């Protein structure tokens with residue numbers, strides 16, 4: 461008798477999941493790849509329903525949902541909790557978990573151990589890490605463990621201090637050449653895609669032409685194979701200075717404020733709750749109840 465697993469194992473794509481191998485085919489067909497960040501189950505579900513191909517549980521969560529000034533404080537435990545929530549909501553899109561700062565820089569072993577936690581404990585399909593150079597052996601080690609890795613170069617927020625702040629990168633010929641070399645090295649190390657953040661459009665276009673794997677741009681122009689935006693930025697939920705590459709598709713912070721102010725006012729005025737928001741009970745049960753308890757007024 462053969463025993464078959466009832467549920468797909470962690471290395472087995474769930475039914476309906478976009479196959480990873482579809483991404484280079486989309487690049488070859490010049491079919492834009494859509495990635496968006498999400499940080500909870502409703503976000504994962506809405507991104508899925510909207511047709512996103514990739515959902516990134518970005519360490520931008522440190523700023524957008526946890527209230528920090530940068531992405532650096534995000535912890536493994538926080539990122540695991542958010543990733544578990546997103547993977548419960550997103551079925552078809554590939555869910556990419558961002559390795560937080562400190563979870564992969566020290567050693568290949570840390571990088572592999574923490575990547576395995578995302579796949580095994582949080583059902584992520586892939587992980588993302590920032591940088592090239594010293595991070596190339598990390599990519600090789602994680603891919604060697606059977607976990608797909610997305611690279612991220614250009615403006616890498618975890619090392620923004622080293623880069624002189626949240627600034628566009630690759631704006632000199634030397635720096636642009638370095639970006640091309642880094643992208644090629646990440647591809648050679650085994651990345652399945654590379655995020656290019658805040659780099660001049662012609663440089664991103666050149667990298668995109670040179671790589672066989674897809675590039676996903678954020679502030680990198682229109683020639684990349686895909687685009688990514690941060691949930692709070694595109695929905696107008698993040699109160700703060702938005703980078704120039706953000707397009708806001710809604711102004712939900714204003715909408716939420718209006719709703720909350722109306723709720724506060726209605727509770728204070730007694731307009732909420734109304735009869736239709738309350739539960740009744742059978743008259744005889746009410747009378748029995750009132751007979752059994754002391755009168756309060």
Ligand code: KIV
Pocket residue numbers: 497516517518519520521558612655657678688690
């Ligand atoms: O953390 C994040 O949201 C990201 C995207 C900006 C690519 O890394």
